[in-house]
Amino acid sequence: MITNKFKTESFYLELGQLTPDSVNHLAPSFDHLPANPYADGEFRLRRYSRFTFEQGKLNRLPSKDFVQDENINHFQGNVVRHYEEVDDHIVLDPAFIELFEHFQNMASVADGTTIEVHQLRIFADHKSAEVAPEGVHQDGFDRIGIYVMQRHNIEGGNINIHLDKNSPALMSHDFDKGEFVVLNDRKFFHSAQPITPTNDDQGYMDIFVLTANLLH
Incomplete structure (x- = not known):
């Protein structure tokens, strides 16, 4: 029998796709x-919220500022950032819940675990x-999920997965x-290619x- 502990420790990464609806x-x-x-405001818009997901239901946690240690984030490390919450009408949508279902099931994330959500437009x-x-x-967590909802009028933006900080991408x-x-954020590193608009209009990528x- 494969125990849940074994499944948790052995998880590497898994790919998937949300339904078109x-x-x-x-x-x-x-x-x-x-x-x-903040410093990335010239090219990134963001909302940020925290939840627990239990028995298929989301519970929004109290608002909290977001900060990463400078050893993890060399771009905005140790900067205390406050973002507006993900809109209530999105949180109540079954389509939003689908994100958590995949994340929890694929990566052995237990009920009641705090899950942080960033909603980003890179333009x-x-x-x-x-x-x-x-x-x-790395983002400094055990598990991360990156969901690209749409790309508009851009070239580039590939998500890259690396075995370590100095290795070429094993997947792009x-x-x-x-x-x-x-993916398992303790085992892998990730990066992304820059995006460039394909014409004079603004291009963007939503994640x-x-x-x-x-x-534990």
Whole structure:
């Protein structure tokens, strides 16, 4: 018998795709992201919330500022950042819950685990923009899920998975239309290629990122 402990320790990564209906439900919400006052605000808009997911139901946790140690994030490390919450009407949508179902089932994330959610639009206007200004990095969690909801008028933006900080990408893919990867953030590093608009209009890439530390 494979124990849950073995499954948890042996998890590496898994790919998947949301249903088209889910993408259609969630994509319009990215058009209403607020301004970002921090260093990446020139090319990234963001909302941030925390939840637990138990027996198929979401519970929103109290608001909390977001901060990463500078040893993890060399771009905005030790900066205390406050973002507006993910909209209630999105949280109540079954399409949003689908994100958590995949994340929990694929990566052995137990009921009651705190799951942080970043809703991001990375945009490029007349020039290239960094999708991951941190470079090749880890986020400092046990598990992360990267869900690319849509790409509009851009080239580049491939999500790259690396074995270590200095290794070439072992996987690189231009995720789109609800494609996602759930991975063990302790075993792998990740990065992303810059995006460039394909014409004079603004291009953008819309992403949900879920992160969690496992309950021990």
